[in-house]
Amino acid sequence: MAPRLDALKVKLFTDGADKAQIVAMARNAWISGFTTNPSLLKKAGVTDYVSYARELVVAVPDRHISFEVISDDIPEMIAQARLISSWGKNVYAKIPVMTTKGELMFDAVRTLSRDGIKINMTAIFTADQVAKAVTALDGGAPACVSVFAGRLGDLGIDYRPLVQDAVKRARATANVEIIWASTREVFNVIEAHDMGCHIITAPADVLNKLPAIGTQTGDDLALGAVKAFRDDALAAGITLPLPDTLRAAE
Structure with a gap:
């Protein structure tokens, strides 16, 4: 069976931008942090980014929170990173x-990290990107490299060698951690745990299933499934006509 929740060594982050949901997830001691991005902010209806972020840092002051820059101009991105960093020590x-x-x-x-800015370098998809990201961040402030394993998997690409390489490179540093990103299912959490990932970030609907891991065997699941099928058939009132030979046997 899978390891139970309290046996997981990978840190669990919630990926989302809905403030009420983030506050609710923060009530779980096993949630170690939160990640957001512009797409999630749009989905959550955020329009005043600064006010939203500052309110969130006040609401969750004791755990990692990642806020993404929104510019597409490098000098502006650097300035925005410095602004974001000023929002809190956990940011x-x-x-x-x-x-x-x-x-x-x-x-x-590299410049920002050496200046003490905590960085989460994101949208990483290749081994070359991993190597250059880890090298750039090595020796600077605490940092993360987010490997988008789930999106690779969506295209049938085996992400496991990439994640394993990333973990190996990061563990040779004193300050860089690997985030398994774009999580699709609970089993990704087990994979991240088994590969030695530092962190996995996942939607709340995936994380909320984790208390159940390691609690049932395959036989338990089979019995539960057939009971549910039987209950639903009875509740729906559906029937199948039996051949006369079977009726006679009854």
């Missing part, structure tokens, strides 16, 4: 691996 400035023009951000994050 990480989330910076994508490149701009929309393909301009790489490794030099920028």
